[in-house]
Amino acid sequence: MxxxxxxxxxxxxxxxxxxxxxxxxxxxxxxxxxxxxxxxxxxxxxxxxxxxxxxxxxxxxxxxxxxxxxxxxxxxxxxxxxxxxxxxxxxxxxxxxxxxxxxxxxxxxxxxxxxxPATGHSAGVTVAVLTTDARGRDPRHTAAIRDAVVEGLRDGTLVAPHHRTRTPGVALVGGGPGDPDLITVRGRRLLAEADVVIADRLGPRDLLAELPPHVEVIDAAKIPYGRAMAQEAINDALVQHARQGKSVVRLKGGDPFVFGRGMEEVQALAEAGIPCTVVPGISSSIAVPGAAGIPVTHRGVAHEFTVVSGHVAPDDERSLVDWPALARLTGTLVVLMGVDKIGQIAETLVAHGRSPDTPVALVQEGTTAAQRRVDATLATVAGTVRAADVKPPAVIVIGEVVAVGRPAAG
Structure with a gap:
């Protein structure tokens, strides 16, 4: 034999x-x-x-x-x-x-x-590798081949075209906080199979360069304080391209349902009768503090953390946040989209009971090569943001956990 x-x-x-x-x-x-x-x-x-x-x-x-x-x-x-x-x-x-x-x-x-055989699985495919030469069987070699093939299928670097007709539709993919390695395996696979990609600025932009030339990339242009593609236009683009029989990926930063307006897009697709797959992503509210060495919870320090949007000021009638209630909490407060409102937010928290000495960290461009961390307190954060010229996107962490993860001096 x-x-x-x-x-x-x-x-x-x-x-x-x-x-x-x-x-x-x-x-x-x-x-x-x-x-x-x-x-x-x-x-x-x-x-x-x-x-x-x-x-x-x-x-x-x-x-x-x-x-x-x-x-x-x-x-x-x-x-x-x-x-x-x-x-x-x-x-x-x-x-x-x-x-x-x-x-x-x-x-x-x-x-x-x-x-x-050495086996692995990806997207409904089982990869099984056997050494054909019985005299030279090397389990490590076959396992390495298996791992390389499975990894290629998962991250999209090894793509085999589908010869059977695919069901057109939209995949709402959470791309994670910015580092292309932090997108989920499923998200990366769907991205590699897409005909059209409608991408946010805060998505993992480096992955777009890996797409084949035939893939149409549409920039949703959701740039803070600048040009913006209206949400209705995004919804229309999703529906129109899906109705043309194309496989469409809506690539969003973080998680689609964490201040990402993902449900609005799901609802628009449902009304149009377009099938939609939602792929969760790693939220920047947790990933970015973690990348900067800040745990959002820590034993003996914080037993809860709250994530809020800071895109409108506390005194704005459009705000749905109960800032006085947040000020009474003792845990961690993570603020997204709040760089230009952090002064007002800090004043409101202090006015309702938070200590002005509460540590604050701002992590700009988290998980990317441009990441930087700026530390302050509620009392000093407004001036620190101006002096350090902190720009969005930045995740703001408020609470004693900031001190737990603060870099050593010197």
Missing amino acids: AEHPAYPVGLRLSGRRVVVLGGGQVAQRRLPALVAAGADVLLVSPGATPSVEAMADAGEITWVRRPYEDGDLADAWYALIATSDPVANAVASAEAERHRVWCVRADDADAATAWT
Whole structure:
């Protein structure tokens, strides 16, 4: 058998008996995939790791607590032999051969009738890698190939065109706080498959350069205090391109539903009968403070954090924020879109009970190469913003956690 390569095949094990001999680390690694495949798993072993035992306790597998006995494989479709007893392994392997049961041997691959490939999954695709030369099998090499292919599928660097007709629609993708590595795997895959991308300025702009030339990129131009593409125009563009049968990605900064007006776009698409997929993103309200070394919660310091929009001043009749209530809280306050209003916000918080010495940090262009952090207090933050020329986008963190994550002097 060693002179010929293995024949690759996908086993459909749903509802079929699979016998696993041995409850150690090999079984612990292999059992989840067998359970996910819907197999009727029988584990035969006098002992098991805590993880394997937990699977048995949860009813995911059936565990017979004894050593292997002849006849255990009689009704099996597939067997995994992974005991620490070489003699028992050899006897079980012989039984599998008699009953024509495909058998994996953890201790002796050359004596097995089946090999387990290095597998990975991405977007409905299973990648399985086997070494074709039995004399030169190298599990690390096959795993490395598997990892490279799966990573390429996930991050969009390895794209295979869909030859079947795709259902047109819109994917509302949260791109994260700015660093292109912080977009989700699903978001990056959908971006790589798009025909049209309507992008915010605060999305991960570096990813747009990786798109194929045929992809139409529309700049939503939501630049603070400057040119702005009206939300209605964005909604119309989403609907029009989707109705042309195109796959459309609405690439937004942070998370679509954290001050991103994502629900307005979902509602507009629903009214037009356009299917929409929402892909959550990492919110800048947590990611940016974290990138600057500030934990929004910390044991003994803050048991809650509140995220608010600062795009309108506390005394503005349009404000929906209960600033006096926020001033009475002892936890962390994270303000988005509040750079030009931070002076008024600070005054309001102090007026309603917050200490003027409360630490404040402003993190500009968080998670990007241009990131910088400016520290102040509620009493000094207005002057500090002017002196340091802090510009949006910047995340403002107010609370004692700022001191926890403050860089050491010098």
